[in-house]
Amino acid sequence: MVKSLLKRLLPLPRVVIETERFTLRAVRRDWLGARSLHWSEDTDFVEGLGWPPGPYKPRQWRRRFNRPDNRKIFHFAIFPRGTETLIGAHGVNFTEPGIASLYVGIGDHAWWGKGVVQEVRAALLDFIFDQAGGHRAFGMVHASNTASIYNYQRLGFRHEGTLRRHRTLARTGEQVDLLAFGMLKEEWQARRRGVKSAAIAGIR
Template sequence: MELSTSRLLLREFKEDDWHFTNLYESNEEVMRYQTSQVRTSKESLDYLLHCLEEAKEEPRTLFDLAIVLKTTDMLIGRVGMKVDHDAEEAVLWYILNQTYWNKGYTSEAAAALMRFGFEELHLHRIWADCDPRNIGSYRVMEKLGMRREAHFRENIFIKGSWCDSYIYALLDYEWRNQLEMKK
């Protein structure tokens, strides 16, 4: 599976991509709001191998794609969705190498995956969550046209403390309305 935008290629991971994923997975600032700890090289490889195996399931429920810059062929992050076919919804996530923050790559990649979710998978709802302290993440969600549905207080225990969560979502008809307004 490949998706393309003006600046990015979203593609399936390859086993040797762990070298690039570990560049951001070993960075404390990048991993600050993630549920997992900073990863070692072996942990990055193990995670990637697990994702590659899960992507083979039928029907496919995991779409975890490498974000690659077209100009340099550099892998700079990942964007993914876990699909619940029965509920016709998916949870969206993204993570990017800190060197490439604030350049619009995350929202560009996430928008392409959301388009795939609504157009190809015929999802009704795509949602995402983040720690309210992660301003960059919820700004991406807002840029994608998602609306905040909830602010859960201390609903998840991460890295030794209780954390809040923002929940953002977009429905299929809201997404289509946004496309119409852009025309």
């Protein structure tokens, strides 16, 4: 118990990732839970994550997030570059050695449909495969979440399987399929090389 308490009090390794438009900063779940509590009132946001509907008390909401160690479990707060305005969060959880489970939620509706997920997830895939020792990344999404499905497909994730009528939507009671999307390290590296080659060809 004492070791567990001391571990919680120790500072986490600092992990910051920059993209063209955004800064991703790995944060503690207490920080994320407190600053994202208002998202718990957004039924679209909560349902997109596959979480039970609210209302949530602050402690209940905070405990929806795993406790990060910034080695195997990360919660990346998403900020527009040069600001401290939290617009979303992207999680990376190494459920097994080398295998990263992904989740993402954009809490600020003003940024919906503006390519946030594709930009930050591409940077996180570089991090997972080039720095964190990952060889596979995957995510699960319910079949009615068309935006998430689009984002996985746009980045080249493969649809690896369907769990039929595996999730019940809280608002409607509808039973929907749960889809699995995956990406291997070599697939991502090949995709990145292809993107760079296309860019070079375009310049010529």
